[in-house]
Amino acid sequence: MFNYYIKLAFKSFKRNPILSLLMVTAIALGIGASMTTITVNYLMSANPIPHKSEQLFHIQVDNWDPNNPFNDDEDALPNQLTWTDATNLTHAKKALRQSAMSMSGAIIEPQDSESKPFEASIRLAYTDFFAMFDVPFLYGGPWDNNSDSNREQVVVLSKRTNESVFGGENSIGKNIVIAGRHFQVVGVIDTWEVMPKFYDVNNGPFNETEELFMPFSLKEDLELPNWGNNNCWKSPDGEGYAAFLRSECINTQMWVELPNAQAEADYLDFLNNYVRSQKELGRFPRPLHNRLNDVMEWMERREVVEEDAKMMMWLSFMFLLVCLLNTIGLLLAKFTGKSSEIGLRLAVGASKADVFKQHIVETACIGLVGGIAGLGLTLVGLQGIKSLYGDFVDDLASLDASMIVVALVIALVSSIAAGLYPTWRACNISPASQLKSQ
Amino acid sequence: MKQSQPQTSTSWELGPILRAMLRNKVGAILIALQIAITMTIIVNSVYIIVERNKDMQRDSGIDNENSFYLTSVGFGDNFNVPNTVEEDLNMLRALPGVVDAIQTNAVPNSNSGWSMGLKTQSGVEHDAVGTAVYMVDDHGVNALDVEIIAGENFAPSDISLRIVGQVDWPNKTIITKAMAENLFPDINYADVVGKTVYINDIDPMVVVGIIDKLQAPWVNWSNVENVMLSPERQSFKGSRYFIRTEPGMRDTLMNQVEELLANSNNQRLIKGMRSIEETRERSYRGHTAMIKILTTVMVILTIVTALGIVGLASFSVNQRKKQIGTRRALGATQGTIIRYFMFENFLISSIGVLLGAILTVILNVILVNAFGLDRLDWFYIPIGMLVLWLVGQAAVFGPAKKAANIPPALATRTV
Numbered sequence: 079m080f081n082y083y084i085k086l087a088f089k090s091f092k093r094n095p096i097l098s099l100l101m102v103t104a105i106a107l108g109i110g111a112s113m114t115t116i117t118v119n120y121l122m123s124a125n126p127i128p129h130k131s132e133q134l135f136h137i138q139v140d141n142w143d144p145n146n147p148f149n150d151d152e153d154a155l156p157n158q159l160t161w162t163d164a165t166n167l168t169h170a171k172k173a174l175r176q177s178a179m180s181m182s183g184a185i186i187e188p189q190d191s192e193s194k195p196f197e198a199s200i201r202l203a204y205t206d207f208f209a210m211f212d213v214p215f216l217y218g219g220p221w222d223n224n225s226d227s228n229r230e231q232v233v234v235l236s237k238r239t240n241e242s243v244f245g246g247e248n249s250i251g252k253n254i255v256i257a258g259r260h261f262q263v264v265g266v267i268d269t270w271e272v273m274p275k276f277y278d279v280n281n282g283p284f285n286e287t288e289e290l291f292m293p294f295s296l297k298e299d300l301e302l303p304n305w306g307n308n309n310c311w312k313s314p315d316g317e318g319y320a321a322f323l324r325s326e327c328i329n330t331q332m333w334v335e336l337p338n339a340q341a342e343a344d345y346l347d348f349l350n351n352y353v354r355s356q357k358e359l360g361r362f363p364r365p366l367h368n369r370l371n372d373v374m375e376w377m378e379r380r381e382v383v384e385e386d387a388k389m390m391m392w393l394s395f396m397f398l399l400v401c402l403l404n405t406i407g408l409l410l411a412k413f414t415g416k417s418s419e420i421g422l423r424l425a426v427g428a429s430k431a432d433v434f435k436q437h438i439v440e441t442a443c444i445g446l447v448g449g450i451a452g453l454g455l456t457l458v459g460l461q462g463i464k465s466l467y468g469d470f471v472d473d474l475a476s477l478d479a480s481m482i483v484v485a486l487v488i489a490l491v492s493s494i495a496a497g498l499y500p501t502w503r504a505c506n507i508s509p510a511s512q513l514k515s516q
Numbered sequence: 517m518k519q520s521q522p523q524t525s526t527s528w529e530l531g532p533i534l535r536a537m538l539r540n541k542v543g544a545i546l547i548a549l550q551i552a553i554t555m556t557i558i559v560n561s562v563y564i565i566v567e568r569n570k571d572m573q574r575d576s577g578i579d580n581e582n583s584f585y586l587t588s589v590g591f592g593d594n595f596n597v598p599n600t601v602e603e604d605l606n607m608l609r610a611l612p613g614v615v616d617a618i619q620t621n622a623v624p625n626s627n628s629g630w631s632m633g634l635k636t637q638s639g640v641e642h643d644a645v646g647t648a649v650y651m652v653d654d655h656g657v658n659a660l661d662v663e664i665i666a667g668e669n670f671a672p673s674d675i676s677l678r679i680v681g682q683v684d685w686p687n688k689t690i691i692t693k694a695m696a697e698n699l700f701p702d703i704n705y706a707d708v709v710g711k712t713v714y715i716n717d718i719d720p721m722v723v724v725g726i727i728d729k730l731q732a733p734w735v736n737w738s739n740v741e742n743v744m745l746s747p748e749r750q751s752f753k754g755s756r757y758f759i760r761t762e763p764g765m766r767d768t769l770m771n772q773v774e775e776l777l778a779n780s781n782n783q784r785l786i787k788g789m790r791s792i793e794e795t796r797e798r799s800y801r802g803h804t805a806m807i808k809i810l811t812t813v814m815v816i817l818t819i820v821t822a823l824g825i826v827g828l829a830s831f832s833v834n835q836r837k838k839q840i841g842t843r844r845a846l847g848a849t850q851g852t853i854i855r856y857f858m859f860e861n862f863l864i865s866s867i868g869v870l871l872g873a874i875l876t877v878i879l880n881v882i883l884v885n886a887f888g889l890d891r892l893d894w895f896y897i898p899i900g901m902l903v904l905w906l907v908g909q910a911a912v913f914g915p916a917k918k919a920a921n922i923p924p925a926l927a928t929r930t931v
Contacts, residue, residue: 100827104820111813145640185591185785195785197589258591301680303753313683313716322681385887386806389564393557393810396879397817400553404824407546411831462812466805468798499542 080439087440094412101408102448105493108401109452113477113485114459115391120481121474122284122383126272127211130335131373134210135342137332138371139163139353143311144363155369157280157380158309158328163356165294168204172348173334174341175206178294180330181281181306184257186290188243198239198256199305201278201288202297208234208265210335211277216240218250218265225264226293234265234291256290257300267291273473274382276373278331281306283382284474297323304329326361336370346370402496405444409500413437417507425509437501438494445493449486453477456485533860543828544864551868551904554821556875559900560883561810563892568803574740577692577730578624578792579661582615582761584770585623586789588777589754595783597751598677604777608757609655611773613765616659619749620758621651622733624660625796629733634691634721634744635714636699644717645698646739647691648732651678651748657690659760660730665693667709667725670747678748685715686747690725694741721746735799756788766791822911829857829915833922840919841926850920857916858909865908869901876900 091098125131138155141163142148148156159167164178182200207213208220217240221232233254240249240263249263274283296302301319306329314325336342349368356362371379413420420433460475537544588604590597601619608617622629633644650656653675657664669690676686691699696708705726712720730743761769770789778786797804833840840853880892 097827097831100823104824107816107820111816143640185589187591195591197785197787258593314681317679317683318681320681321683384802386802389883389887390806390809393561393813396553396557397813400550400557400817401820403546403550403553404820404827407543407550407824407828410543410546411828414835415831462809463805466801466808468801503542 079435083436083439084443086436087443090412090416090440091443094415097408097412098444101405101412101444102451104401104404104408105445105448105489106451106455108398108492109449109485109489110455110459111394112391112398112488113452113456113481114463115387115394116484117456117460117477117481118387118463118474119383119391121273121476122387123377124273125374126274126276127373130212133335133337134373135334135336135345135370136373136376137167137334137349138369139349139362140364140367141326141328141356141362142364146311147364153367155367156309156328158307159330159332160326160328161297161323161330163352164330164332167332167334167349167352168294170348170352173336173345175210175335176333177204177207177210178330178332179203179207179277180294180297180304181278181288182297182302183305184290184300184302186239186243187255187258189253189255193243196242198289200290200292200302202292202294202302204294206335207291207333208267210333211272213270214268216266216268217248218263221264221293226295229293229295229299231259231261231296232264232293233261234267235263236267236287236289237269239289240266256292257302259300261292271473274377276377276382277333278306279377279380279382280331283377283380334370342370398492402492405493405496406499409441409444409497410503413500413504416504420504420507421509421511424507430505433505434501437504438497441497441501442490442494445490445497446486448493449489452489453482453485529856529859533856533863537860537863540832543832544867547825547828547861547864547908548868548871550821550824551865551908552872552875554817555869555872555900555904556879557817558814558903559872559876559896560879560892561814562900563880563896564883564889565807565810567890568807571735572800572803574731575729576624576792576796577660577662577728577741579760580792580796582763582766583659583661583758584761584766584789584791585620585626585756585758585795586774586777587754587756587787588784589787590781590784591753592783595753595781597753597755598749600781600784601749601755603780604755604757605655607776607780608759608773611769611776613762613769615760615762616655617757617759618652618655618659619755620656621750621752621756622648623756623758623792623795624650624731624733625735625792625799626733627735627799631732632715632744634695634699635717636711638714638718638720640717642717645695645742647695647742647744648734649744649746650730651746651750653747653749656745657725657727659758661760662727662730664690664725665728666706667723669725670745674747676748678750678752680752683716685719685721687721688724688747689713689721690727690745691723692727692730692741692743694729694739695743696723696726698739698742735796818907822907825861825908825911826914829861829912830918833857833915833919836919837922837926840922841924844922844924844926853920853922854913854916857912857919861908861912862905865905868908869904872904873897873901 139159140155141160142156148154168176168178180202182202183197184200185195186198187195204226205220205223216237225232233256240246243254244252249266252263254261254263270287275285308327308329310327312326314321334345336345350366353362353366353368423433456477463475605617605619608614630649631646632649633646635642635644654670654672657669670688674688693705696705699713700708708723709726711723713723715721729741732740732743759773774786774789876897883889884891
């Protein structure tokens with residue numbers, strides 16, 4: 079029977095080609111617009127590290143101005159830490175893993191005379207960074223704890239940096255000149271682009287991974303520049319780089335790995351005690367207020383999803399609604415046009431349920447065709463987003479399998495919903511009045 | 517004409533139209549709803565587009581077409597920043613086609629820069645007014661193409677050298693008119709010259725000049741015209757040069773300058789060379805994209821709604837073929853038939869646009885609350901209503917014309 083209904087649906091499709099085409103187009107446009115914006119929002123709000131996002135925490139402590147909170151929000155806390163607090167907390171080693179981190183940059187001078195020096199971005203971090211975030215390695219591995227404490231000049235390269243400096247070969251143990259100093263390569267990471275770049279959303283949540291990784295403690299020795307966001311409520315005590323580093327300016331991120339709720343509670347206790355001890359030293363003039371944010375809480379708090387993207391998504395849902403209203407109207411027209419045929423079927427013994435099924439199948443076929451066409455339009459839409467926003471959205475505008483399923487489900491569900499009322503009306507035709515007019 | 521419509525009491529046939537609409541309520545409601553939601557989306561989109569466009573049209577203060585900048589990063593132990601900057605600037609300023617060149621810490625509209633707070637009274641307890649900081653020398657005013665409208669420019673002797681991690685500030689500053697008015701709302705901007713303002717809570721700076729207009733680096737900042745100039749050159753590893761050229765000379769000079777600087781010293785690299793035009797294009801890319809997307813959505817939406825009206829009207833014409841034929845046979849002219857369908861659509865559209873006006877305001881309130889948009893100006897609503905009315909009338913005209921062409925003989929054939 080089902081196959082017969084499908085056959086009937088296509089017959090009916092052919093009989094009113096323009097009306098049917100209008101409906102398919104309306105559904106396709108609605109699905110295309112909605113899926114384009116849903117995809118962008120879905121990728122922006124994706125969980126970048128799903129298997130352990132609930133065990134990784136970004137730390138916030140309130141070391142801000144006694145007279146003014148960090149911003150106007152309620153429960154506002156500074157979004158980064160001072161160099162002093164981040165290094166103190168890392169050295170305390172009270173979590174399973176922990177790392178202070180910040181962004182910098184320096185010039186790499188390749189040793190062969192043909193290659194020109196170039197500037198590279200640096201992620202300064204502790205060795206735990208790699209294990210905490212499951213960074214994949216191509217060659218070698220992270221530096222060890224000793225390198226952190228002894229401030230050894232060791233470096234982990236990105237795959238691309240390894241390609242441009244060493245031609246992509248295994249460069250472990252080789253020498254590389256960065257910021258005028260000789261560094262030893264200890265590891266090369268494989269392609270690793272987390273989306274969003276959750277560990278440092280201050281400096282562009284959709285930016286690329288850094289080109290070099292080196293021990294955080296080298297920031298002080300090499301006086302590496304601060305590439306990321308820096309915020310001060312009070313100017314440093316004294317002149318020069320060392321004073322800046324030890325000031326109350328915030329420019330450092332701090333992540334810890336805490337495997338369970340107990341560890342989380344213990345860490346918050348430790349954090350509160352740490353701030354209390356700092357208060358005794360005359361720091362932290364504001365009321366005690368510290369917070370651990372897991373990955374998704376942090377993404378939420380920092381509003382990683384662009385407002386324009388959200389706004390477009392809601393507008394596109396309204397767009398879909400118009401397309402569906404359109405479809406309801408057209409279906410109504412189409413089914414009314416078939417009144418005499420339906421009357422005939424009812425008169426020769428079809429039950430209302432049969433007629434209902436027949437027309438729901440017809441509606442679903444329109445929905446499915448519209449949904450498939452809508453997927454095509456989604457691809458066009460995403461291509462459009464890419465060309466409008468430039469390279470940085472490349473990874474934010476691609477369709478994956480789950481999104482294709484979502485698109486088809488939305489198309490089916492919404493077209494069937496749109497078909498309910500017209501179908502109901504079609505079933506309630508009185509056969510007698512239809513047959514009379516023939 | 518009166519005798520051609522014997523069955524109606526008014527010449528507009530309100531009664532029959534309403535009775536026909538009531539018999540097909542759902543069809544009319546669907547069209548009205550479509551028109552209402554379409555109007556809601558279109559009016560709010562147009563408003564967003566106009567607002568974004570206004571932002572993009574704001575005057576940056578600098579010479580957008582003829583300015584560019586680049587960064588020179590020194591490496592190696594023998595790289596002397598102050599000397600290099602002095603040599604570079606002398607070379608750049610002497611180049612034919614260059615109007616002026618400066619070293620600066622930040623570039624207007626580039627989305628990256630420094631901000632500080634200025635206070636009118638010394639002390640941590642007073643509120644500060646946030647401002648962007650551009651560190652420039654006495655050529656700054658000329659290179660940035662801004663005009664001193666009160667007070668005077670920095671003198672060469674005012675210029676100091678800022679080192680990495682330096683805390684204190686020079687004792688003079690030039691601020692924009694907007695900044696002067698934000699700091700001292702009660703006095704004329706010209707009288708701000710000579711006043712002392714405080715940076716870092718307590719460090720005094722005397723305002724020596726007021727410039728007409730200059731934008732901060734951050735184009736989406738609400739106080740984008742709060743800007744101060746500080747008379748300093750910078751001794752940082754990376755020096756940014758901002759260069760203003762004679763009209764039409766920019767592209768030639770960009771190539772020339774990059775090469776000259778790169779060749780003049782092999783212990784540095786030149787990076788990030790970009791024209792202000794390109795910088796603004798990048799900073800406003802989100803706006804441009806939003807405008808294009810919303811425009812596309814509006815066009816498609818209007819087409820969808822119009823096609824929906826065409827589809828339903830054609831259908832209703834087909835349904836009423838017999839009646840139309842009968843009316844024609846009874847003496848109704850083609851004009852009467854057309855008018856019937858146009859007026860029917862007008863009534864449905866009227867309900868749609870009235871509902872649309874309410875929904876438009878509701879959506880605007882939601883957008884204001886959720887996304888911090890501005891309130892809609894009232895006149896967008898009547899314009900939106902008018903446009904949707906016209907779209908409805910245009911869409912229904914085709915089917916109405918078709919209806920008018922139904923021959924009176926049809927009535928005799930099928931009844």
